[in-house]
Amino acid sequence: MARPAAAAGAAPLRSFMKSLFNGHLEADLVFPYPRQDAEAKETLGLLLESFRGWARQNLDGGAIDRSGQFPAHVVKGLKELGMMGMTIPEEYGGAGLPITSYCATATIVGAHLGIGSKGVVLYGSAEQKKRFLPAVARGDLLAAYALTEPTSGSDAASLKTRAVWDAARQVWVMSGGKRYITNGGVAGLFTVFARTEVDGKDRISAFIVTRDLPGVSTGKEEEKLGLKGSSTTDLYLEKVPVPKENLLGEPGRGFKYAMEILNDGRVSLAAGTVGGAKEMIDQAVKYARERRQFERPIAEFEMIRGKIAEMMTGTYAAESMVYLTTGLAERGDVDYSIESALSKIFSSENAWRVINHAVQIAGGNGFIKEYPYERYLRDCRINMIFEGTNEILRLFVTLAGVHTLGEELKKVGRALKDPISQIGVLSEFAVKKIRQAVSDEQLPDIQPPLAKTAARAAHYAEALSVTAEKALRAHGKGIVEREFVQERLAEAAGDLYALIACLARANDRIRKEGAEAARRDILLTRTFGNAAWRRIRRWLYQVEKNQDDNLAKVSDLAYEQGGYGADLVP
């Protein structure tokens, strides 16, 4: 897989969502919907079949949840099946499957491949790869990703762990502490991010820290709401002499690496939540059809139907986004950071809704441990928090989205001060505006059953960029502080990307297999679209007309009173 990092310094990578914020619908990036290459698809199919058969006999999620321990025989089984090496390149003993394949089994091998060893795969030297990856692929060396610290979570760049070069010993001496590290208790390899001095400047660098190094230790297992079978611990680094061969990639680029690793991590995480949502839909449908009240299966009641419909459409949209995004990732020539963030936000929140509905449909049983619902609810909650909280990701989406727009506006601003010499820039901008006003850009080759939905999508794509531009003009750089605005633009962008993903997927099926074969895709896309464009309209409208002042005042009220406030009691 070619990586954005590899292309650094070359022409800027294309980005579908950045262009969309900018008023351009670069439809060729999403149409036709990416299809997995046939061979990889078959390999994955075989592996999944094998895995499912094995899991039915050997993997008991409920038992893992109750005991809080991942049984040794499960780890052994995963190793034997080769799951630990799925995405590790073939030359190092893995299967070198593309990211799409990994996504389908994301929940299984989680942090090990998703983020833990990704740094070595992406930025490791040939020696580092040879040294670590074969054991990683076999599953003999489990990996973890260590960024978060007690005082640095969302604000990851403020991390304090430091590595100081000791010229005499030719090692980096690393001290600090990491918090909530997945696989902490079992990993032998940690990708650790630490401050370093690079050419006299304070910069973050990435290191491979192995457990056998002196001064490395991990804390007790945290007791958690969910994901109880996974290991989560502190990582302590006390004057650890990290050999210079363990520096990952270039010094000073650690923060960029940390973010890029999460780009992939987020799509995998999103895929995992789609898997969870699908399982819950299966359970809820079965339950609703079997459970009878008022002499009928509860499945027949409209309020149950409504929930099932929402579960289906939301999950279809989430799945469409995930595989569109992995398709973008595999091209190697696009920046898919916004798309992967949007997929993570959308899918994790969809899974939460879906599972919440499933709990409700199961009635009292939904609350009882004998049934799987409550565990799913607990397990899926973390997805809205880790690998970037959904709040932080919303900020990222909008700020990255309007960044290029801002650059363009700056150019125009300069042009306006000196109109004559800058006439070229000005007219380019003017032309763009005129064309935007005259004809909406459309999605190409849209099949008749989707025409109306596609026209809505194109219309709101335009509206997003117009609204973003207005917001940028209104707030300038100050938009950074306007989170209400950023949140709404991110919400609109998320629904829009989801809708375009559904359209691309359904359209592709109609083109290849005909409208009859695609009837389910058409129904789901239209149904999702009808709800989505109304939400987008509302979000964009609220960018300008809202009661943000009141919201701020009410929160101030709470802060001043130190909570709900005794005075409010009637």
Add this chain to the structure above:
Amino acid sequence: MKSLVLVKQVPSADSPFRLNSSGTWIEEGNLTFGLNDYDRYALEALLKLKDAGKVAEVVALTVGPERAATVLRTCLATGADRAIHVKDAALEGSDPLSLAKVIKAAIQGEGFSLIMAGLQADDDNYGQIGPLLARLLDRPSATAAMGLELRDGTTVRVEREMENNRLLVVDLTLPAVITVQTGINEPRYASLKGIMAAKKKEIRTVALKDLGLDAAEVGGRAARLRTVRLASPPKGKGAEILKGPADEIARELVKRIREKTGVI
């Protein structure tokens, strides 16, 4: 010693089953397919013999449409050495006798000493292919194997599952055809390594004409057994719901199970 396992692709049990429009079979559109469960055990039995050095080669064979190639890949990924796929549009609607004839033709000259298959297929439950093939080859056969032991190069000892938890032990002179019951062993699962290695293994595809067979003799047109109807049985009257306190129900249940089966 060369060995053969006969496998079939069947709809997965968790697929949504719906009758097709003619009411003779299930609608295929919504189904997902997998390897017939019984066949996994047959394959495992041969792989075990191969691991033990008693069998030199394990070949998997299926008769089926294009999509059926997937189960051959599953077999190869799990450890089979090569595969044969008999594929011909004329074979659609074949009856078991036709299929046995086709298989016989497809393995001519291979010299398999040990031919294994599942006791039956999860979808049509015929359970005939093994015995019919043995008959056509004029070789001995044993069904419902629960144990298997190669005595020497010439005989195989089979423990057959009988009613009432009894085993019938028989010796067959090789070559022989044996169909296995589930539970005879613990089938292994294909590993990623196996899956990658399988890509380099051979799947030979053959059509009727390659076998010197004619659609007038075998296949759908030649079928002498035709499906008339697939239907759910009428709601039985036999079911009885026991009422009363739990301990009484339990006592009554034990009594009846004991009377009926002698198991408890």
